Each structure stands twice: as structure tokens, then as C-alpha cells.
Amino acid sequence: MRYLNIIALLISASLIGGCSVLQGGKLLAPESFGLTPVTPSIYVEAGADEETRVKLRDAMKKAEDAIRAAYGSVNSRPIVHACVSEGCYEAFGGRGSVAKVYGDRILLSPRGLNWHFLAHEWSHAEMRSRQTLSAWWHMPQWFDEGVAVAVSEAPEHSESHWQFLVATNIPRPTREELHTFKSLRQWLGAVHQYGEDKNIERKAKGEPEINPVYAAAGHELRPWLAKVGSNGLLAFIARLNDGEEFESAYQTANPAVQGTLRDKAAQRP
């Protein structure tokens, strides 16, 4: 089992990018690299205060509740590694992001020490634990991210953030464009193109952070998930596992889209 976990971790890490593979591999032996256990499933950077430890335990419970609400039950038991300094986060391969997941190992930056980012990464781990390797491989990145955004309820990626982007006319992907962000490479390319990887600089200048790509994925998936519920999500995952193409499973699992199409067809003279 541990061997399988290591393989899963390396596959996921290698998708994220070359040099973070070895750095992410350090999460297999967190205590050798400056982290101390809070519980068997939570590690925190040595020297973190009691308040941070309590916050992490609470965040873990809230994130687990969010995963259960979305998926009906909790299949995956990720191990969380929390950094209280940017240096620690970088040492584990976490540059240019708030949090990340390597297989069943979640890494949180000091900017992501809350239940929202924990639930986001946990959703990726949960989704993967419920899919065949083939289904997981063929699932578009935008979908996996959209579910994670919706489950996490992070204010940074919320519907009100999307409305802020609309109101201030900040460039953001259309629905059609979002659906083209299929591979991790395409997704990361869009994140870069829309300036979502420049938020540390923006914050330093006192400007508001913007997350047009993540917010677009949440904007797409929130109504879909609300409509299909956890049973619909599980049925959809089962269809992907049976080899059905993503787009057909996604469209037919979406009664709202179907209803709209039927209404349009009915309105035709």
C-alpha cells in the first residue's frame, strides 16, 4: 500500500513539474525535513505556535465535512503538511501557488492555512481516489479544479469574486475557453496568461488579488453540482470509470443544460 502511495505521489508530482518531483518527495518523510506531527494526519513546520496547531485541527474537520457533503462519503485520507514560512513551502516544491497536492499528500503555504485550501486540495485527492487511472487521466483539468473550487468555498475563487471581475472588466475566460483547459499544462498556461500567478506582487503593491481562471471554473461547476448533487456526481464518476467520454457524461449529468436545450428546441417554430 505504501509502495502504491509512493508511485501515485510520484505520478502526480511529475505532472506538476520536473524539479518539484524530488522536493515533493520529501513529504514522504516530513519529520526529516523540519515538520512535526500535530495528529497522525497533520504535520506542521517546527516552531509553529499552539494557535496554528488548533487552527489546523479545526480546518481538517471542516474540510472533511465539505468533502462528505460533496461526495456523499469520504474515501481518501490525505496527510496534510502545513508550512508557516514561505521558505518551507518552497523547499517542498511549492512555488507560485497557495497549496498543492501530491497524490495523497497535501502541502499548504502560509497563505493557505485554512479549511478552504485544505478542502480544495482534498477534493483533488478524493476525486482521484474514486476514479480509475484512465478516467482520471481523461478528466479535464478545468472540471477537477471547478469541483475543488466549489467544494472549498474559498472567498478568493467565489461567485462574488467572479462578479467583482465582471464589474471591473478584468479579462477572464469565457465558458467555451474554459472547456479548452483540458491538460494541466493548458490550465497552468491559462493561469499565467490571465495573471493569476502574480498575486504576491499585486498584494505587495496594495492591489486586489485576481483569480479569473479559478473563479471561472467555480462559476461553471457551482450550478452543475447544485443541480446533480452528490448522487449525480458519483453517477457521473461511475460513467467515466466505465469509459464514457467526459463531455457526454458531463452534459447528460447536467439537467439544467438538458432542460435549456429542450426549452430552446420547444420554442423553435
Ligand SMILES: [Zn+2]
Ligand atoms: Zn486545484
